[in-house]
Amino acid sequence: xxxxxxPSQLSSPDGAPVxxxxxxxxxxxxxxxxxxxxxxxxPGILHPWDQWLCGxxxxxxxxxxxxxxxxxxxxFLILWEALFLVSLPLLxxxxxxxxxxxxxxxxxxxxxxxxxxxxxxxxxxxRVNLGADAKxxxxxxxxxxxxxxxxxxxxxTNLDRLALTFRRPITGVHNRTLGIIFDLIQCIIERxxxxxxxxxxRSYSTIKASLLKEENKKVILILHSQGGIEGGxxxxxxxxxxxxxxxxxxxxxxxxSAANHFNNPPRRSTGASSSExxxxxxxxxxxxxxxxxxxxxxxxxxxxxRYMGRVFIRPGTGHLLNQHYLNTMFPLGEDKRVLEHNDFMxxxxxxxxxxxxxxxxxxxxxxxxxxxxxxxxxVVEDRQNGEMxxxxxxxxxxxxxxxxxLWCYRNGRSPKD
Numbered sequence: 001x002x003x004x005x006x007p008s009q010l011s012s013p014d015g016a017p018v019x020x021x022x023x024x025x026x027x028x029x030x031x032x033x034x035x036x037x038x039x040x041x042x043p044g045i046l047h048p049w050d051q052w053l054c055g056x057x058x059x060x061x062x063x064x065x066x067x068x069x070x071x072x073x074x075x076f077l078i079l080w081e082a083l084f085l086v087s088l089p090l091l092x093x094x095x096x097x098x099x100x101x102x103x104x105x106x107x108x109x110x111x112x113x114x115x116x117x118x119x120x121x122x123x124x125x126x127r128v129n130l131g132a133d134a135k136x137x138x139x140x141x142x143x144x145x146x147x148x149x150x151x152x153x154x155x156x157t158n159l160d161r162l163a164l165t166f167r168r169p170i171t172g173v174h175n176r177t178l179g180i181i182f183d184l185i186q187c188i189i190e191r192x193x194x195x196x197x198x199x200x201x202r203s204y205s206t207i208k209a210s211l212l213k214e215e216n217k218k219v220i221l222i223l224h225s226q227g228g229i230e231g232g233x234x235x236x237x238x239x240x241x242x243x244x245x246x247x248x249x250x251x252x253x254x255x256x257s258a259a260n261h262f263n264n265p266p267r268r269s270t271g272a273s274s275s276e277x278x279x280x281x282x283x284x285x286x287x288x289x290x291x292x293x294x295x296x297x298x299x300x301x302x303x304x305x306r307y308m309g310r311v312f313i314r315p316g317t318g319h320l321l322n323q324h325y326l327n328t329m330f331p332l333g334e335d336k337r338v339l340e341h342n343d344f345m346x347x348x349x350x351x352x353x354x355x356x357x358x359x360x361x362x363x364x365x366x367x368x369x370x371x372x373x374x375x376x377x378x379v380v381e382d383r384q385n386g387e388m389x390x391x392x393x394x395x396x397x398x399x400x401x402x403x404x405x406l407w408c409y410r411n412g413r414s415p416k417d
Contacts, residue, residue: 002350003400006301006311018306020261027192044290044317057157058323066153073117077179117151118176122202124155126163126170133167133412139217141210144172145203147225148183161322165330165338167412173203191229191260204234211246221252224321225292228257244278251281253406255325258296264308281405282309289317314344338410345401
């Protein structure tokens with residue numbers, strides 16, 4: 001068993017439009033068809049549901065009162081919104097004022113329930129005590145955009161889990177939930193109509209301000225689920241407004257991304273390497289058996305599209321950020337620090353192509369030559385003759401941690417630039 005690595009696409013443009021810029025209604029229809037094609041993997045969103053490695057921080061931990069409240073409210077919203085959608089065709093037989101009153105009542109109930117879930121704060125901060133680690137990286141700014149169904153409580157647990165993982169303060173810009181069904185409709189609108197909701201506009205303002213601060217040498221953006229859609233749209237805005245030297249501060253890491261594109265153009269027209277794109281680093285992490293990843297990154301990164309950044313595909317299920325992604329990729333020990341070895345990061349990497357171009361572009365040989373301490377994706381230089389190189393590489397099989405830049409940030413560490 002191995003982790004599949006899809007190398008980052010080349011960003012050289014051609015004359016034909018890429019799929020995400022096509023007819024919006026055709027894109028919506030394609031999304032609907034893709035939904036049913038991937039529907040078999042819907043149970044994989046919550047499976048496994050009973051592995052609670054971090055206790056209260058895990059979204060489905062049953063002994064947390066706030067978790068139970070969130071699950072009950074979401075269960076109600078699923079039923080309420082599903083019945084509303086089913087009833088819509090019946091409104092044609094009602095007087096228009098009666099139909100409007102009915103819709104208003106339904107939306108009022110959704111608003112009240114979501115107000116309980118979301119709270120009133122738009123921007124939250126991680127609350128765990130990091131001690132001296134909290135001040136070790138004053139030149140970095142870490143921002144998190146959450147995904148579908150995340151209310152105030154789950155957003156706070158996401159921020160705290162990320163803070164423990166990377167030993168940095170994390171800022172969360174709240175992508176407010178409207179209930180899982182309405183959130184899914186919002187995803188289709190955002191990614192096919194490129195529509196910027198209030199959450200996207202608020203997040204864009206926060207990220208742009210962070211990039212423009214001179215004291216910030218790095219801005220690390222963590223995206224999950226629907227946050228991947230919003231992050232992709234925010235990146236489009238940033239690329240159209242800010243100098244690429246400023247955007248070069250940015251690094252993006254996604255988990256279970258639902259986005260249909262990720263742009264990252266080269267900083268100059270010819271001769272640019274992958275490290276000379278506008279965004280310095282983009283990585284996507286996805287579980288092969290969960291619906292959202294299959295409906296997003298795992299489909300669109302494989303088609304003729306613009307989906308920049310390498311993709312790590314884990315042979316497993318689960319979509320929740322803490323319980324499934326972070327607990328399997330960055331498991332914590334009893335001291336609340338990331339363990340140095342785990343099944344995912346130690347797993348062998350399998351490339352989707354055996355082509356020399358893809359491996360060179362992802363730093364395959366450079367990684368092996370430096371025993372995992374190399375440049376993490378830099379273009380390989382011809383500094384060894386073929387005989388020595390062949391001897392050095394004999395029997396070497398790289399693991400995920402040899403290619404994952406995000407892994408280098410664990411426990412307050414930093415990768416080499």
